[in-house]
Amino acid sequence: MEMPQPDARILARKPEIVRQLSAVLPAGAVISDEAETRAYECDALTAYKCPPLAVVLPASTREVSDVLRVCHEMGVPVVPRGSGTSLAGGALPTGDCVILGVARMNDVLETDYENRFIRVQSGRTNLSVTGAVEADGFFYAPDPSSQLACAIAGNIAMNSGGAHCLKYGVTTNNLMGVTMVLMDGTVTEIGGAYLDAAGYDLLGVICGSEGQLGVVTEATLRILRKPEGARPVLIGFDSNEVAGACVSDIIKAGVLPVAIEFMDRPCIRATEAFAGAGYPDCEALLIVEVEGSDAEIDEQLAIILEIARRHDPVELRESKSAEESARIWLGRKSAFGAMGQINDYMCLDGTIPVSQLPFVLRRIGEMSRDYGLDVGNVFHAGDGNMHPLILYDANKPGDLERCEAFGADILKLCVEVGGCLTGEHGVGIEKRDLMTHQYAPVDLEMQMAVKDVFDPGWLLNPAKVFPLAESAPRRSAAEQGLCPSP
């Protein structure tokens, strides 16, 4: 993965840039010491690292606006950062950029149960949004697996999903409004505590724009009343095809589970060795969870079990209690940790049409043999969002490159069968150069035209999302001060 060369003229002006940033922020909110900026040199895609020029930690919308205005006037690129949990390198710095971290903005601004929303500062973590309302019986639905650490700002930037989005949708379906600061310091209010903002759906475009259009400082989020209860069922099969067919039949039957999780044999074996959840040693395993009152859960599980039986399962395990539910989820929840015990791994994130599941799993198996790298599959089957985990050895020369090539081949396969490169992790730098496999030049051009409107100087997170060759003319025009007119 390449990153653009830092601009020597910006590097040379570091003292002046730091001085101007310090002039608009309180003491301690600007970090420029090289040892300290190292803490921000990477996100969760740890294979790539680069310390930024400086880091700023503003505490309010006003301070964010001041910082951006300064950077805009001085022509300094800005990389926004939530909690730095991006698996795609979304918050990876360049040497000439200012990292704008939102971690100090984590207040709850307003909670309204009657109208069912919460307004928070964007640095608040995903789980602590639910934490603020759960004593009163409410929750915030999107639940990415990094939810303990990840910030709402990052969730909005990447349009994060989670295990329960089959029923509740992803971030974009639960976001009602934002306060967002544009690169020139302009503060905008989009949407609010009401539905479907006026005009174009700017909220929809901002969500998932990977911090390239503006810096979100506050968000109005939909909250929901917690269901009365939830229970899973575990179903084992001796073929991926049959498991795939079972998923399809469950969906067709009119039951809408909150989650349908899928694990294949390599992943089942790894988690058994690690967590000992008592999973059967079979080819494919489904965990299907439904919600409601006890009686409603029983009725839905009965339908699901009846469908499963028609597909000759090798194992059927229905939870009758909280302990049994926890046991069923234990292996799934420790899957990533279990794979990590075996070796370093790369976690992919392509989405495929559910009908292509068996074919894609078979092809991944074949490619695994060709590349000589093991792979385990654990994913959200209801929506076709796959997370193949490719095992490699970071200390073995050439292994990372082989792993990346294997990963790229899997993602290309996802696109070929009618799917996409990334379902919930985002493009970042990781999938940036694969974008041409999914989109024609004109498709990418229209997306870049949107960035031209929000950030004519291409200063916000400029080296992400679009292949470097495609974005080069715009980035170099920006460097020479030849911004396209807004």
Add this chain to the structure above:
Amino acid sequence: MMRPETEAELAEMIKAANGPLWIEGGGTRSIGGPREGEVLGTSAMRGIDLYEPGALTMVAKAGTPLAEVEEALEKEGQRLPFEPMDHRTLLGTDGTPTIGGVFAANVSGPRRIQVGAARDFLLGVRFVDGAGQIVSNGGRVMKNVTGYDLVKLLAGSRGTLGVLTELSFKVLPKPGFCGTLLLEGLDDASAVAVLCRALGSPYEVSGAAHRQRGPNGAPITMIRLEGFENSVRYRAAALQLLLAEYGSFELETDPGRAADDWAAIRDVAPFGGQKGDVWRVSVKPTDAPGVVGQVPGAEAIYDWGGGLIWLRVDEGSQASAIRDTVAKVGGHATRIRGAGPGAFQPLAAPLAVLEAGLRARFDPRGILNPGLMGQAA
């Protein structure tokens, strides 16, 4: 009138156009008063290209009649969950609503509060921009964060950024049983309080509406539950208990009656035969009764638990009263029926600049539906 049969033909027509174009699907939802330009209709680009019930996805050409889509879904026991409004009753239009028109205007009905809007179900689009370029965005899978979400940008843009040619969208199974809790006689404020409490319960309300004048003249409050029969009856009983202080709700389970009652809300049918301008107002639900109270002589139908107000006022009147009161509480208002300019919500300065910028890039010559959508406040 131009009626291209293929996307390529459409692209050629737009490239060759030297004046404004009036883009329309079935022509049943046109708002915003008289418009200029040659009509460019999408109704000849039609057909369902792909339908996978097990994957809950359909791909169809923009001009496909909505009825054709709904019929195909019905055969598999599925539906468009966002319940798009049929504008013909309210606007007195005829013609055939198209699936492209539904998404171009982001049209959602009562179930929007539970499942989301039309835009939440749109997975991918193909469109021709104002320069005649064919553009694709999104796909046909439910989770997709690959690049910017132009799908949402196009949804609700009313043909001003591009002419939709193909849409892929998510559908959902149709539940087997529906029950409506009904209570007559509540005033607006109590009705909205009831609806808010029901929506804040764990009982999965799929419709929450209030009519100031119901079928027999009295106010009527409606709460819809859908699912398996036992589950609906269980949740209805739980809600009756939760809302007991407001009165004794009756549970209506006749399928025909339920369909009619909710279609009337969805289509704003009670205002169909009546004179006057009709406004669609989106506010925070608890602000809704106050907003209605500030508009003299208005009749209201509340949907979305109060978050959506349909207001009928005398022809050509009350525009500034509506705009002022909505501006005070936060929200937006669009005149869906009525004459003259000013149908769309004016936008705050920074947003108007962004919208104008987007429009200039997607339609550099300004030929796609000029006059539609927002202007600066």
